[in-house]
Amino acid sequence: MTDRELTQQVIIGSHSAFAEIVRRYSGMVFSKAIGVTRSEEGAAEVTQQTFVRAYESIDSWRGTELGPWLSAIAVHTALKLLDKERRRHTSPIDELKPNILSNLSTDTSYSDEHEVALQQMEAAISELSEQDQQLLHLHYYELKKTDDIARITGLSQSNVLVRLHRIRERLKTKLHHERNN
Numbered sequence: 185m186t187d188r189e190l191t192q193q194v195i196i197g198s199h200s201a202f203a204e205i206v207r208r209y210s211g212m213v214f215s216k217a218i219g220v221t222r223s224e225e226g227a228a229e230v231t232q233q234t235f236v237r238a239y240e241s242i243d244s245w246r247g248t249e250l251g252p253w254l255s256a257i258a259v260h261t262a263l264k265l266l267d268k269e270r271r272r273h274t275s276p277i278d279e280l281k282p283n284i285l286s287n288l289s290t291d292t293s294y295s296d297e298h299e300v301a302l303q304q305m306e307a308a309i310s311e312l313s314e315q316d317q318q319l320l321h322l323h324y325y326e327l328k329k330t331d332d333i334a335r336i337t338g339l340s341q342s343n344v345l346v347r348l349h350r351i352r353e354r355l356k357t358k359l360h361h362e363r364n365n
Contacts, residue, residue, distance in 0.1 A: 187250040195243050202242075206235055209250060211330035211341040213258045215323070218349055220262035230265055234258040251329060301359075308358045316351050323348055 185193070185204070193201030210231060217230035234257045238250075247253055309317060315337070322328045322336060330348075334341040 186248075188248065191242050191245055191250070194239070202239060205238075205250060208331065209254050209329075210235070211334075211345055212251060213254055215330050215345055215348065216255050216258040217262050218345075219352075220259060221266060224349070226262070226265060230258055230262045233261045233265075237261065304359055304362055305355070308355050308362075311358075312351065312354075316347070319344065319347055320351060 185201075187205070190201045190205055194205070213234050214227050214231045217234070218224065218227035221227050221230060234254060237257050238245075238254055245253055309320060312320070318337065319333065322333045323330070328336070330344045331341050333339070333344045337344070339347070
C-alpha cells in the first residue's frame with residue numbers, strides 16, 4: 185500500500201494501517217530523534233510522541249510520502265524536548281563566568297578553528313571500517329532511510345540504528361580526545 189492509501193485507512197479507523205506506518209517509519213523517526221537529542225531515552229520518547237501527534241493529525245496530511253512529514257514532526261518534537269530540558273537546567277546569564285561570555289560569538293562565517301574541526305572529522309571518519317564509512321555515507325550524504333540502508337547492507341534496521349549511534353559516539357569521543365590533547 186502507498187502512504188496515501190495507508191493514511192486513508194487510518195482515517196476510517198484501521199489500527200493495522202497505522203501499525204504499518206509505524207513499522208515503516210519508526211527507524212527513520214528514531215534516527216532523526218537520536219540525531220537531535222543525542223540520547224536513546226530521549227529519542228524513544230520523541231519517537232513515541234511523534235507517532236501520537238501524527239495519528240492525531242493524520243487527516244491534515246496532504247503529501248505523497250509520510251517520511252518528510254514524520255521527520256519534521258520528529259525534529260520539532262525533539263527540539264521542544266531539548267528546550268524543555270534546557271530551561272529546567274539553565275542558570276541566569278548573570279551567573280555565567282565572564283570569560284565564557286567574552287568567548288561567545290555571533291559570527292558564523294569561516295574560521296580556521298572550523299576548518300581544523302572539519303579536517304579532524306574527515307580524518308576520524310577515514311579511520312573507521314569500510315562498512316561504518318558506508319553506513320555514514322548512505323545516511324548523511326545520500327539521505328537514505330534506515331530501512332533502505334538495511335536492505336542495501338544486509339543488516340537489520342535496528343542494527344543499522346545501533347551502529348549509526350555507536351559510530352557517532354566513537355567519533356564524538358575521538359574528536360573530544362583530540363581537542364583536549
